[in-house]
Amino acid sequence: MYNEQQIQAYLNRLHYNKEITLTREVLDELIYAHQCSIPFENLDVYDFQKEISLTEEALYDKFIVQRRGGYCFETNGFFCVILRSMGFDARPCLCRVMFGLTEPSQNLFDHRATIVTLDGKDYFCEVGLGGAMPPASMKIPDQGLWTADTEDVWLEMKGEEFSIRAIEPGWYGTMRRVRLNRDIYDDPMDRKERLEVMFTTIAVHEMDFTSLNYYLSHAEKSLFRCQRIANLRTERGYRALTGLVYREVTDGIRREQTLMPEELPVILKENFGIELTTEQIRYFAG
Secondary structure: OOOHHHHHHHHHHHOOOOOOOOOHHHHHHHHHHHHHHOOEEOHHHHOOOOOOOOOHHHHHHHHHHOOOOEOHHHHHHHHHHHHHHHOOEEEEEEEEEOOOOOOHHHOOOOEEEEEEEEOOEEEEEOOOOOOOOOOOOEEOOOHHHOOOOOOOOOEEEOOEEEEEEEEEOOEEEEEEEOOOOOOOOOOOOOOOEEEEEEEEOOOOOHHHHHHHHHHHHHOOOOHHHHOOEEEEEEOOEEEEEEOOEEEEEEOOEEEEEEOOHHHHHHHHHHHHOOOOOHHHHHHHHO
């Protein structure tokens, strides 16, 4: 757990200066501020091939002292501990990133998020996805009341539309309506809506992510080892880096450019707020 000074340092990075109350309003504001301030990025896995530690001390050092981002097991893990330290009833949940896949068997467990309980109701919270994500908490429906004829309830948030749908027993999915030609990433099938993430509400514990973190940060076929990814929400859209391709959506207008490796440190600093060490900058310079 983090102390008051550490919590304040986190809030300072988010530029959040309101009183912390255990309400959904504050929870939603923290989710949005986190998404706009702390990027998803896998530089330590893909480029620098460093060991990824999920201890509270290591996460605080990376996000607050080094002012870096991280991949899902880091940033969602950090957020979950921060919420608990503030007094929220928060717990981790196990996920599969689908990004348009339709069958649960098409992907393994490769993600984590957070479930927060407020006034007896559970809410799905996401701050560490390398793509479009709900900018606020989403109430998890009672799966026992779900039938094949149940209609999705779509919520408009920050210009995007999201819904939660029961996928299979014990598993839910976050759905997103795709805005053709305005998304940060293209959808190869030009769908109007797609499944982004599946999650389960069964109890899991921090130690359950240790082996997943090790596998996904070391396995040659892991997405995080196959390509460089950075993603950050902005008040007017998104910024994303995939390999050497930088994309930005601002007010619904997308632009794209291909970078040279030596240009990456400047882009990472100016557009994602990622401060690299001198040694890391030399790495990109070749």
